[in-house]
Amino acid sequence: MSGTLPGAVSGPREGDAFIRVVHSISRLCGVAAAGLLIAALLVTCHMIIVRSFLGQSTIWQTETVIYLTIGAICVGLPYVQMLRGHVNVDLIPLAMGPKLRLIWMVLILIVSIVVVAMIAWYSWEYLHQAWKRNWKSPTVWAPRIWFVWTAMPLGFGLLLLQLIADLWGQLRGYERPFWLEGK
Numbered sequence: 001m002s003g004t005l006p007g008a009v010s011g012p013r014e015g016d017a018f019i020r021v022v023h024s025i026s027r028l029c030g031v032a033a034a035g036l037l038i039a040a041l042l043v044t045c046h047m048i049i050v051r052s053f054l055g056q057s058t059i060w061q062t063e064t065v066i067y068l069t070i071g072a073i074c075v076g077l078p079y080v081q082m083l084r085g086h087v088n089v090d091l092i093p094l095a096m097g098p099k100l101r102l103i104w105m106v107l108i109l110i111v112s113i114v115v116v117a118m119i120a121w122y123s124w125e126y127l128h129q130a131w132k133r134n135w136k137s138p139t140v141w142a143p144r145i146w147f148v149w150t151a152m153p154l155g156f157g158l159l160l161l162q163l164i165a166d167l168w169g170q171l172r173g174y175e176r177p178f179w180l181e182g183k
Helices: 017-053 059-085 090-095 098-132 152-172
Strands: none
Touching: 017 059, 017 152, 059 152, 090 098, 098 152
8 A cells, every 4th residue: 555545635634633543543444344354254264164074063153254244344434435445436526627526525525424423323322222231142142232233333433534534635625526636
């Protein structure tokens, strides 16, 4: 990784402490997500060995892989946003002038912030309910479910922080709208 993001304008971005801190947190989330996926892979290999070669049944492996993958997806959200790793259709922004493109980008970021904030809030409520009521998975293994659901408000909360940093970067001129060169 070269250290610069697509569409970054060189110069002042490096001097903005808020964006640097948020990007550091997002990178840490990317490392954590990769670690969770590696753990899921290892548990899957364990499950295959136990079932196929040892002829034993598995109780906890399938559910663990599912939970680790959910955790990796949620915790990896801010890292993917930081790298602009999502699908981007830029047909409309390409047809816009630079000022309209900035307005469109800011509008999209504000709507995204509102939606992600709502998801973070309601996932926090859901986590709190699971904790308070001591919900468990309805399986033989029956782990407490709040531990897994912690990934949702954490991931979406950190995605919210990354979106705010993106909005700040757009408003301060540290990045180009839609990471496209000006006309």
